[in-house]
Amino acid sequence: MLAFGRELTSHHLEAHSPPARRGARLMDRVTESFLAEFVEEHELGGMPADKKFEHFAAFIAVRRHYNGEAFSTEEIHTGGAGDTAIDAIAILVNGSLVVDVESLSEHSDLSGHLDVSFIFVQADRGAGFDGKKLSDFGFGVKDFFEPKPKLTRNDAIKNAAEIMDALYKNGTKFRPGNPICRLYYVTTGTWRQEPDLEARRAAIDADLRSLEIFRDVSVQCIGAEPLQQLYRQTKNAVSAEFTFSNRTLLPEIAGVSEAYIGFVSASEFLSIVSDDEDELLASIFYENVRDWQDYTAPVNDEIRETVLSSKKDRFVIMNNGITMIARTLRALRRDRFQIEDFQIVNGCQTTHVLFDCRGKADDSLQIPLRLIATQDEEVIKSIIRGTNRQTKVEDDQFFALTDFAEQLEDYFLALPETYRLYYERRSGQYSRLQTVHATRIVAHRNLVRAVGAMFLGVPHQTTRSYQSLRESIGKEIFAKGQRLEPYYVAAYGLYKLDVNFRTQRLDSNLKAARFHILLAMRLLANSDPLPRMNAHEMKRYCDRIQKVLWDNTKADNLCAKAAKIVGRAAGGNFNRDNIRTQPFTERVIALCQNAGT
Incomplete structure (x- = not known):
């Protein structure tokens, strides 16, 4: 790997970087209020202040280029030990946010091409730009693309790198050219294009271009004023x-x-x-x-x-x-x-x-x-x-326009406000409403996965074989005449599970098996035989599970018990090749059944 910045290394420039002024206010009032609003909407109140800002910066940077389904910043956040100076990584493929290597085949198979963008974020809530942090950020991004990386990586960085490797192995499908690489260094200060900092920024840009694997590179240093503008844009319609x-x-x-x-x-x-x-x-x-x-x-x-x-x-x-x-x-x-x-x-x-x-x-x-x-x-x-009459009916985006999907949205909205979720039939329809917490927005694709895992019993198909799960739309799920209750229960179960991950009640290693945990939650909350999706008995079956999920203490205990069973089934091996298989699903089901005897 080339020495980062060639002659302009962090060691040469560190002494010339102006330090932040002592006693300087960390954050202005406007940014502070925007951050507070974001934290409330995304239910991040239990996080340390620096982590809140990392999620805030990540959301704003990614939303600048992605306006698809609602997403959780947990899916892109990488900050922590072994983060290689990168706080968030988002990988966009054909306009979709990809957080799992198994879902890549879906995008490639459907369109035959790969239009890729990488977005990297480094966030510092301090009121200034730090030359060393900027250089470390650039070094970490360059190391991310190295065949033999030198920096120690945490699991989130490894996961993103796995997606990146899979993409470049399919480089012949890149359209309209190689991927775009975007870097955002975000603080609450003011970027004044000071010569030493600008030299570091330019060095990062040049070194990434020297890899010759991108069609474009952008390195942006975002201070308080542009950060505020970008946040406002996330609230405005195009x-x-x-x-x-x-x-x-x-x-x-x-x-x-x-x-x-x-x-x-x-x-x-x-x-x-x-x-x-x-x-x-x-x-x-x-x-x-x-x-x-x-x-x-x-x-x-x-x-x-x-x-x-x-x-x-x-x-x-x-x-x-x-x-x-x-x-x-x-x-x-x-x-x-x-x-x-x-x-x-x-x-x-x-x-x-x-x-x-x-x-x-x-x-x-x-x-x-x-x-x-x-x-x-x-x-x-x-x-x-x-x-669009010529379009095949199997397309799940088309099914989101059906009467059944509309009934489903109305059903979700009719529930008591404390337990209300928002089924997003049209991408972005709730994202700009300040009265709606982002964590309570249910993307169509996530609902398909949740119902497939919880009620079809195929959590192993939620990512690796999502295409086959999607083909069940209009037949086994999202079909006319089916009960609406299981869709809400699956969505609310996933919501409660995500709350437990976000508040760190559950180990992040279990995230790879979260849809198996969702299945286990159903089996533990109601061990009765599963009724047909259109049967009247399905309402009574779901009411029993819903009663548990609506009680915070019982819901947390259910998540913990289900996670423990899934952990036993995994035997400590949370590798996706072990988790996302039918035999693993069968082990989880067997352990749940034994737990009830």
Whole structure:
């Protein structure tokens, strides 16, 4: 491994780094209030102050690039002994947050390509930037990518490195190029671009680029003011302003405030769908049933050929165009519009091709656009269904739009506030509501896993074989006529289990087997035979488990007892190859049954 920073090593620069002023206030009032709000929403009150700030910084840095399903910062936090000066690592693959190496095959198999970003965070709640910490952070990140790392790693770093290794072994699938590497050094101070600190930052950037395994590297030092701005952005819906001159207002439609059909220039369209850092806004595609298919889909090759050809002016009459739904639309002046909380529900493939060819797309290229402004969920659902009829019904994102999923969301909301959870049918629908604790938001994918583990008895399929579990949607789970109670019980059981991990009542080593613990919790709380998912008896069966889960003391004892049984089944070996197998599941079931005799 090259000496970090070449001539600008931490030893050469350490003496020149300005120390933080004595007596300096650690945190300004605004940042302090934002941190307090975050801690409350994510139920992190029991953590030490430095750990709270690490989670805060990690959330903000990752949310800048990821607006998908609700996630827990526990999944990306790495801070502690053996953290190699890295407090958090997030790995984004095709717009999804990947926290487990087993789930990689799902992203690769579904799309055939891998668009990867690595996000690293170092957080210091002090009111200044420390040159040595910055250099150590950069050294730790570079060591993370070394085939033979020199630094001692904790389990969280090892897990992230395992994902990284698996990704680079599939490097032929990288699109549109090698991964992006982003580093965020976050403090509550002010970045003044002091020469010595800037030299360290530039050295980190140069050394990471020298590895020649990234298409881009970004090293950012974030102080209090930009940190506050980024936190505010996590609370705001995505918005855009654009010129829409060539449009026709459609006649009045029930449930729709306004609707237009027309066309916009390529540059205008790209300004809507990309951010200030020239990244495609992944969050605007979550209601589009089909993900980006890369150029393995022949139609995408044809779109690209047209965009790059001398006949690009025909694109407007050859392409089906883009269907965009905005929950807020404002006319600013003449032909200028502002849209907020918008989604592309049809045209994902076209948008990705246009973005990929953005350097060669001039304004002779016109994009057909259908713009619909509505806040009516029924209208939105019908548009998505109507514009995606060709999509296979197995897609779990599509099932999130069904009547059953809507009934499920309503059922969760109808429960007493103390025990209420929020089933997120539409990605991000609850994330900006200050009245909703982030820990109580149930992502659709996590609910599928929880129900699969707890009521189908297949916790070993929740990650490694998630694709097969997903195929049961609409058949064994999320099927019309099934009881709603088991879905809530599974979600609330997972919530209580996560509380026990977050408060360190349970050893973090057990996290690899958390879905096995969830199954054990059901078997211990109710040893009666499991009724069918659509049987009336299922309500009584779940009520018994729910009564335990709603009692904090009993719930904590249940989690502890279930974890102990899973630990016995593991025999101290929490390696995923041991845990995530059917024989291990069978051992857990047998031990639970014996515990009740």
